[in-house]
Amino acid sequence: MRILDAHAVHAALPWAALADHLHAAFCAGAEVPLRHAHALSAQDTLLLMPAWNPRLLVVKLVTVMPAAEATVQASVLAMDRHTGEPLALLDGEALTLRRTAATSALAARHLAQPDANRLLVVGGGRLAGWMARAHAALRPGLAIQVWARRPESAHWLATELCAEGLAAQATPNLAAAVRAAHIVSCATTATEPVVLGEWLQPGTHLDLVGGFKPHMREVDDAAVALSRVVVDTYTGAMAEAGDLAQPLARGVISREHIVADLAELLRGERAGRRDAGDITLFKSVGTALEDLAAAELVLGVAL
Numbered sequence: 368m369r370i371l372d373a374h375a376v377h378a379a380l381p382w383a384a385l386a387d388h389l390h391a392a393f394c395a396g397a398e399v400p401l402r403h404a405h406a407l408s409a410q411d412t413l414l415l416m417p418a419w420n421p422r423l424l425v426v427k428l429v430t431v432m433p434a435a436e437a438t439v440q441a442s443v444l445a446m447d448r449h450t451g452e453p454l455a456l457l458d459g460e461a462l463t464l465r466r467t468a469a470t471s472a473l474a475a476r477h478l479a480q481p482d483a484n485r486l487l488v489v490g491g492g493r494l495a496g497w498m499a500r501a502h503a504a505l506r507p508g509l510a511i512q513v514w515a516r517r518p519e520s521a522h523w524l525a526t527e528l529c530a531e532g533l534a535a536q537a538t539p540n541l542a543a544a545v546r547a548a549h550i551v552s553c554a555t556t557a558t559e560p561v562v563l564g565e566w567l568q569p570g571t572h573l574d575l576v577g578g579f580k581p582h583m584r585e586v587d588d589a590a591v592a593l594s595r596v597v598v599d600t601y602t603g604a605m606a607e608a609g610d611l612a613q614p615l616a617r618g619v620i621s622r623e624h625i626v627a628d629l630a631e632l633l634r635g636e637r638a639g640r641r642d643a644g645d646i647t648l649f650k651s652v653g654t655a656l657e658d659l660a661a662a663e664l665v666l667g668v669a670l
């Protein structure tokens with residue numbers, strides 16, 4: 368059995384190939400049971416996220432231990448679907464960062480305006496940089512602005528992206544940056560809205576990946592109400608995404624306001640953007656289908 372570290376996982380997942388493989392995986396579908404959460408103590412949690420197709424079985428194991436130096440740890444065990452033979456143990460953080468960003472970039476390829484060339488990344492944490500890289504890889508020539516609550520974080524990330532050859536700069540004015548952006552990608556842990564609907568211009572695409580619990584919000588109700596909403600999966604997004612669960616519970620939007628999940632969009636079964644003036648919104652909370660697709664691509668390259 369191979370053990371693949373973060374460097375090997377990143378190297379085996381080039382953005383274009385990963386986006387294409389994710390596209391095929393969402394269209395084909397897979398068996399993806401609900402994730403299992405087990406309380407190890409009052410504070411510590413073990414999460415198990417399985418998925419399989421006719422070729423491969425994967426289980427992502429995630430530990431959340433607030434008192435540990437590294438609060439979240441993740442590994443992905445990949446096994447032969449027919450024999451159960453363990454094939455590889457992959458670095459789970461690298462795989463999750465890569466597949467999360469690529470899924471959003473894939474959604475934007477189908478939801479943002481074709482000529483969109485201005486990206487705003489909201490957030491200065493670890494995931495934010497990968498969001499910028501993925502969108503830029505699928506949309507060459509993208510101009511990137513970065514905003515974060517801590518200006519030094521935005522400057523640090525913009526400098527890092529520039530060093531990689533991307534056209535990036537930090538911005539201190541979030542409202543102005545949202546108004547000027549064609550794509551707004553939020554990767555924060557905010558519990559109160561950061562981006563407001565009143566700032567959105569016709570044609571904007573919103574990409575929300577930071578919130579993964581019902582109490583978390585990255586945009587306000589107005590932004591959601593203005594948007595044609597697409598989710599990675601109905602079950603996950605409506606149960607776990609505060610940006611949707613909260614306005615749904617209050618009747619601000621109805622279930623019909625969510626026009627498609629990503630599989631339906633990619634298969635052409637439901638429309639996302641209808642015209643240049645539509646504001647579109649993609650909400651992702653993550654699905655083990657993405658882990659399965661990414662692991663399959665890694666194994667095809669690395670083994």
